[in-house]
Amino acid sequence: MAILSLAFKSLLNRKLTFFITLFSIAISVTLLLGVQTLKTETNSSFMKSISGTDLIIGSRGASSQLLLSSVFHIGNTPNTIQYNTYKKISQSPAVEWAVPISMGDSHKGYTVMATDLSFYDYFSFANKQHLKVDKGAIDDDMFAVVIGSEVAKKLNYNIGDQVIVTHGGGEIEGHHHDNIPFYISAILAPSFTAIDQTLIISLEAMEAMHTDNHGHFGALPGEQILPSDNHQAHSDHDEHEHHDEAIHEEHADHDEHEHHDAAAHADHDAHAHHGHQDTQEQRVARLLKIKPEKINAIFVGLTSPQAILSMQSYVNNYQAEPLSAIIPAVALQELWQFFSLAEVALNIVTVFVVLVGLLGMLSIILMSLNERRREMAILRSVGARPGHIFGLIIGEAGFVCFAGILLGVALLYLLLFTLQAPLASYYGFYLDINMLTSNDWFILAIIQLSALVIAFIPGWLIYKYSLSDGMSIKF
Amino acid sequence: MININNLRFAWQKEPIINIDALSIEQGQHLFIEGSSGSGKSTLLNLLGGVITPQSGEVEILGQSLNQMSSSQKDSFRANHIGFIFQQFNLIPYLSVLENITLPCTFSIDRKQKALSRSGSLQKEAIRLLSALGINDPALIKRSVNELSVGQQQRVAAARAMLGSPDIIIADEPTSALDNDHRQVFIKILFEECEKENITLIFVSHDATLKHHFSHHINLQELNQVSIKEAL
Ligand SMILES: Nc1ncnc2c1ncn2[C@@H]1O[C@H](COP(=O)(O)OP(=O)(O)OP(=O)(O)O)[C@@H](O)[C@H]1O
Ligand SMILES: [Mg+2]
Numbered sequence: 001m002a003i004l005s006l007a008f009k010s011l012l013n014r015k016l017t018f019f020i021t022l023f024s025i026a027i028s029v030t031l032l033l034g035v036q037t038l039k040t041e042t043n044s045s046f047m048k049s050i051s052g053t054d055l056i057i058g059s060r061g062a063s064s065q066l067l068l069s070s071v072f073h074i075g076n077t078p079n080t081i082q083y084n085t086y087k088k089i090s091q092s093p094a095v096e097w098a099v100p101i102s103m104g105d106s107h108k109g110y111t112v113m114a115t116d117l118s119f120y121d122y123f124s125f126a127n128k129q130h131l132k133v134d135k136g137a138i139d140d141d142m143f144a145v146v147i148g149s150e151v152a153k154k155l156n157y158n159i160g161d162q163v164i165v166t167h168g169g170g171e172i173e174g175h176h177h178d179n180i181p182f183y184i185s186a187i188l189a190p191s192f193t194a195i196d197q198t199l200i201i202s203l204e205a206m207e208a209m210h211t212d213n214h215g216h217f218g219a220l221p222g223e224q225i226l227p228s229d230n231h232q233a234h235s236d237h238d239e240h241e242h243h244d245e246a247i248h249e250e251h252a253d254h255d256e257h258e259h260h261d262a263a264a265h266a267d268h269d270a271h272a273h274h275g276h277q278d279t280q281e282q283r284v285a286r287l288l289k290i291k292p293e294k295i296n297a298i299f300v301g302l303t304s305p306q307a308i309l310s311m312q313s314y315v316n317n318y319q320a321e322p323l324s325a326i327i328p329a330v331a332l333q334e335l336w337q338f339f340s341l342a343e344v345a346l347n348i349v350t351v352f353v354v355l356v357g358l359l360g361m362l363s364i365i366l367m368s369l370n371e372r373r374r375e376m377a378i379l380r381s382v383g384a385r386p387g388h389i390f391g392l393i394i395g396e397a398g399f400v401c402f403a404g405i406l407l408g409v410a411l412l413y414l415l416l417f418t419l420q421a422p423l424a425s426y427y428g429f430y431l432d433i434n435m436l437t438s439n440d441w442f443i444l445a446i447i448q449l450s451a452l453v454i455a456f457i458p459g460w461l462i463y464k465y466s467l468s469d470g471m472s473i474k475f
Numbered sequence: 476m477i478n479i480n481n482l483r484f485a486w487q488k489e490p491i492i493n494i495d496a497l498s499i500e501q502g503q504h505l506f507i508e509g510s511s512g513s514g515k516s517t518l519l520n521l522l523g524g525v526i527t528p529q530s531g532e533v534e535i536l537g538q539s540l541n542q543m544s545s546s547q548k549d550s551f552r553a554n555h556i557g558f559i560f561q562q563f564n565l566i567p568y569l570s571v572l573e574n575i576t577l578p579c580t581f582s583i584d585r586k587q588k589a590l591s592r593s594g595s596l597q598k599e600a601i602r603l604l605s606a607l608g609i610n611d612p613a614l615i616k617r618s619v620n621e622l623s624v625g626q627q628q629r630v631a632a633a634r635a636m637l638g639s640p641d642i643i644i645a646d647e648p649t650s651a652l653d654n655d656h657r658q659v660f661i662k663i664l665f666e667e668c669e670k671e672n673i674t675l676i677f678v679s680h681d682a683t684l685k686h687h688f689s690h691h692i693n694l695q696e697l698n699q700v701s702i703k704e705a706l
Contacts, residue, residue, distance in 0.1 A: 002580040013568030374563050380525060381560070382634070383553020383581030385546050470525040471558060471646075472516045 003388050007395035010375070014368060021361045022404050028357035029408025029447065032350045033440055034415065039343060041431055046336060049193045050328045052124035054308050057081070057089065057298040057315050060322035064338075067331040070101055070297040073111040073194045081295050085321060089298060092314075094307040097122045101297040102206055105165045110151050112165050112199045114206035114292070122301055125193045135159055136186035142205050142286055143278075144185035148196040150428055152187040159184055163199065165209060179281045180209050192430040207292040208285030300325075354447055358454050361400055365393065365458045373465050381471040389466045390459045397455030398448070405444050409436070476501045476641070476674060477522070482531035484514075484521055491517050492528070493699035497692070501641075504665065504675045506685050509694030515678045518694065519644050522676070523556055524548030536641060553582035557635030557673075561647040564631030565619040572615045575600040575634045585638025592639075603633040607663050625656045632660075636667055642674045650681065661687055 011018045050071050058066035059080040068074040083100070090098035099119045105112040120138055124130050136159040138146060145163055157163070163182045182201060190196055278286070302311055308327060315325035376389050416433050423429045436444075477499040484492040491514040499505055509515050520526045521533060524540045525548075533540040536555060540548055557578070565574045576596045579586035586596070593599035601612050607629040619627060628648055635643050645664070649657040661684060668675045677688065685691050 006580075009568050375566055378560075378564065378566055379577075381523070381552075381558040382578045383549055385549040387546070388581075470520040471523060471560070472520060 003384075003391045004395045004399070006379075007392050008399060010372075010392070011396055011399065017364050017368070018400065021364050021400050022407060024360045025357045025401055025404025025447075025451075026407035026411055028350075028354040029405050029444070030411040030415065031353050032443060032447075033409065033412045033436070035346055035350045036437075036440060036443070037412070037416065037431075037434075039346070040437070042429075043336060044432070045192060045430060047329075047332055048126040049332070050123075050125055052122070052128045052301065053299045053328050054302040054305070055300040055312060055315065055325045056328055056331075057300060057323055057325045058296065060324045063324065063326040063331050064335050066297065066324065066326055067328065067335060069103065070299070071194065071328065071332075073103065073113070073198060076104060076296075078296075080321070081298065081323065082321060083291055083293055083295060085318070085323070086295060086298050088320075089300065089315070092311075094302050094304075094311050095300055096303045097301045099123065099299040100203060100295045101299060102203055102292055102295040104296070105167055105206065105209070107151075107163055107165050107199050108155060110148075110155075110197050110199055111194070112145075112201060112206075114201050114203045116203055119200070119299075123195075123299060125191055125195075129191070131191060131195060132189040133186045134189040136184065139185035140202075141185065142202050142208070142289070143180065143182050143282055144202070145182040146186040146188060146200040147184055148188050148198045148200075149190040150196040151199060152184075153425075157184055157187070159187065165199075165201070167209070179279050180205070180285070181279070181282075190424070190428070190430075192424070192428055196428050203292050203295070204285070204289050207290050208281065208288075210292075357404070358401070358447070358451055361397060361451065362454050362457060365397060365455065366461070369458055369462055369465070372462070373469060376462060376466045377469050377471050380466055380469075386463050386466050390463045393459040393462055394452060394455045397451050397458075401448055401451030405447060409444075476536055478532075478534040480532040480534075482521065482528050482533060484517060484526070484528045486517070490700045492521065494518075494531075494697055495699065497697065499674060499676065499690075502669075502672050502674055503690055504668065504688045505677065506688035506691035507676065507678045507694055508680055508682060508685065508691065509678075509698075510680060513694045514698060514700070515680075515694055516646055519558075519646055519676070519678060522642075522644060523552050523558070525552070550582070553578060554584045555641045557637070557640040557643045559628070559631045559635045559643065559645040559648040562624070562627075562651045564634070565627055567618075567620055569619065570615070571604075571617055571619055571622070571630055572597060572600050574619055574630060575603065575615075575637055577634060578637055578640075582638065585640060587638075589638040599637060600633060603636055603667075604629070606667055607632055608659070624651050625660070628652060628660060629663075632664055632667075636671065636673070639671050640673065642676065643668060644676045644678075646678045647680075648677075649679070649684070657684070 056066060056070050058070065059078055065075060069076050086098065086100045089095060097118065099115055099122050101119075102114040103111060105114075117138065117140055120131055133146075134149060135152075138144075147157060147163075151157065161184045163184060164176055165180070165182065166176050182199075182205065188195065300311070302308060312325045312327065315323050376384075376392075379389060379392075380386075413433070416431060420431045420433060423431050477497075479494050479497040481496075482492055482494045483490065507515055507518070517526070521528055522535070524533075524543070524545075527545075528541075535551075538551070540551070543551060566577070569577070576589075579589065579596060589596055589599040593602055597615065600615060604610075604615070609626060609629055614622075614626075619630065622630065628651065631648070635645075643664075648664075649660055652660060664675070665687065667673075677684075
């Protein structure tokens, strides 16, 4: 004990080098733990992107591609699933719920996702949390759009604002569906998933935009005469409408149910939503209320987890069209493996940072040895054993490292607490601040232990010195 | 109380010490002279049990150092011997008081003796310092770096005397002092050692100090080793 207090006083006598070593160890500890935290946090936020969905069904292809497009809204899969297939699957006995997803449009760089209202009931993320509405209310109006928190914040949108959707992902080349404006009915609370950067519309509205598109192409001969047909006389539009109707006549009798929907919507129109005037196209679309022909993906919840594998193989061997089904949790895990190389590289770098910190400590102790040989000789003369001298060095290294670790952990939490808010607001990344994990403790123990082991080098040197110097002080 | 028999010691096969017999009585004040490199400091290290002779015997207070383990020798040294060196006797990061009471860290015996003498280590340190001519009790809290060399040597002497060890070994303690201080220092050291009945072994190549001592030996004469290089 007395030796430890001597070690401590000796350290305080060398404040400058002590603090330099202390900070180099502290910073390396902060870096190491910070990287660990970031790793687990990105992993968990990644894994939290979707939950409660047992299967995601898409057209046959790479599972990672399906996952990326349907959950992270990155890239796109062809929308080739027949709407009929969706219906078939949703009626199969093992399926508790199924939500159709269609993508391909964007708004100022943000993904526009079309689905139906059941999405809000069934889609969940993180700990089976459902999407929450921050402002406004989810509206079953055909041209209502629900926007993610990021979209609202970055574009400064409010309830009731008009939104024009662009065909295709890009902001530049896409075709603007400006004859079908949407109005914002709800802004979602942040979920820290891709939904925050997404606008959600109804499938019918998406179909309306696209048939409108077809309409233009259909009217191409007419356009030669009257180039800007978009804002033309009604008669021109009427032509389109008839055309549209003609094209989608076949869809109209898909299902009795759809007609019913359309009827219900006629009532809605009477409410004169938010004082918005429907355009011709919108009015027609409301009347037709056509479900899309094809969709991109289906989110499926099953009646029991035991059904997952059999349902998956049923989907994978689906006769009518090539489909594939992925289990989100498994696919997420697989996708995460992609990052494992970067993870390993990051780990190696941080381990070396810690090593450099410890080597810095070693060199500083080694440099102090010569000037301390006199100190050691004095201690020997008053009865200190070579073991005490050895302990003095080990104790010093142990103390410096321990203090460095404490400071490093304090710095880490300081950093986490200061970064939490900016990370969430600027990057949509929610940093969960937790206690140190057992892995962290293990790492810290390893660092402390390595410091002690490294200190054996100067300890052993001074032990040898003190044996050969004896009490003679020659310098 | 100190008996040396056929003591032989060599640093890396270079013989330094070869003493057939030497005995020092209890309470004796012994002056050891010898030119530089004659092995004076080496002999003191042998007496302190810090280095081990190749052959021969060192017996102190009836106990043979040869028969002790090295850690036994270390605690024996802590309990029975106080050392004063030429210069830089003190640990720079400890206060005057902490330097003086340093032997108590390694010897419970000496701590007990110091406590029974004055009641507290601090009082004992102040008592020793004033006996050595430093009468300012506030000095005890000061850093040793703020002291003059003469004061430092007296602090070292106080440390060597704390807890009344049986032997004080002084290796050229006065060579950093001017002549006046040297005489005063030796006088005070003598008085204190006499009072406590401490055996004093004093090494110096300064022959002018010889007359203060009742006994003296010349290591070059006693030592059977032919010194090749006398610096
Ligand atoms: N640690 C050591 N390792 C090797 N040789 C040593 C060591 N210490 C002393 N010597 C050698 O032993 C011899 C005696 O040295 P020592 O220090 O005992 O002389 P000394 O009589 O005390 O001289 P001085 O009066 O200068 O202090 C010298 O030749 C020296 O080179
Ligand atoms: Mg010497």
